[in-house]
Amino acid sequence: MADRLFIFDTTLRDGEQVPGCQLNSVEKIEVAKALEGLGVDVIEAGFPVSSPGDFNSVVEISKAVTWPVICALTRAVEKDIEVAAEALRYAKKGRIHTGIGVSDYHIRYKFNATQDEILERAIACVKYAKRFVEDVEFYAEDAGRADNAYLAKVIEAVIKAGATVVNIPDTTGYCLPGQYGEKINYLVENVTNIHKAVISTHCHNDLGMATANTIQGVLNGARQVEVTINGVGERAGNTSLEEVAMIFKSHKSAGIVTNINSRKIYGVSRMVSSLMNMPVQPNKAIVGRNAFAHSSGIHQDGVLKNRESYEIIDPKDVGVDDNTIVLTARSGRAALKHRLHILGVDLEQEKLDKVYTGFLKLADRKKDINDDDVLMLAGKDRTETHRIKLEHLQVTSGIGLQSMASVCLNLSGVRRCEAAAGNGPVDAGIKAVKKAISNSDMTIQEFLIQALSKGSDDTGKVHIQVEYKGNMYYGFSANTDIIAASVEAFVDAINKFIV
């Protein structure tokens, strides 16, 4: 009989820590419900002590979600644990995830402590968390670079203290798959009470080995994997949920099953990408735009004769529907609603009507509307709460011409128009906005324009990072006019700090 592997999704905690990927509480609930529909076993909903926003998200997700365990992260600090327990009060099944660094790097340099002191703190935090919830997961941070004998001692002690799950993170993404597998095997063989807890993997992708390490961890005895949708996460990201789920689905001989409804993978992937403004690389395994695109003649011929000649996964199994109804200016609300539903977004009539109006406008400018366009439209009214709105933008630019821009902003109901020159239309537009808000103290640190798919009529996505008084703020927009998208993204960013 196959062994059950528990899927612990940390998109809303480790994934959401990525600069520029922050979600508001409403968006987090949307993602949490989609994760529940996908069949994940555990949702790590946040780090409650880190901010009131995180605290509130854990509360609201606990109320909104029924089946998965809701998990809250803490440091090995009593206050953190108390706040996490409070945030979990509405969870039908709540788990506290507490822990401490166990590698020499962490023990000596981060904590200026000894191995014995860290061992005591590890035991104490688990015992303290046990006062509030039965289900306590312990993370041994930087276990990937920790000494195996010391790691085993800590794991044995925390299980004795009541840990139900023991997480062995490769925090820096350093391990080779063989090393990580051996580490898990070492714990299985040397921790006398290991059968009383579930071993969890938590791998980062700094060397591109997160999925390989996770698989080795499972093959050596781990029965929970900590993953994120699209592999989002700090630096190079975390292990991606869709890869692990499809690896075990494709390799039945490994004898591992998950509760993931693979047909929902694509929709959830697009939803997370769109809400987090984090594009999925086109060649990303399972969910990338090109994951099932056969371009060479030999491959196309082979697939037409028999799909399995070149495909190991049926695209439909991950929710990629090749019979997709093409959305054009003549499509009705029902077609749009259906497409959004496939992508995991169910809108109320009023919101659907608004999205449909935006859809018709876009369809007038663009022949085929793709999934990214549709999701972009569905998320568009996030700017409705902006205090500063861009109402008008006109630019002149060209070879041998000085670029000029004029803008009109609505500043909490007051219309202000300004014009400026720049070394290009984007520069001119941003200078005109700065003039209109009478503030030019901010600097642009990063500016990224990306086409959603292909064609000169495509929608361009713009991500912008603005520094203001030592803090970073992120802005985003998407528009078929990339100059407009750039200035809109700048306005999106300044709305986060101009009061």
Ligand code: KIV
């Ligand atoms: O990477 C890591 O070690 C973590 C822990 C906090 C679980 O994210």
Ligand code: ZN
């Ligand atoms: Zn992590």
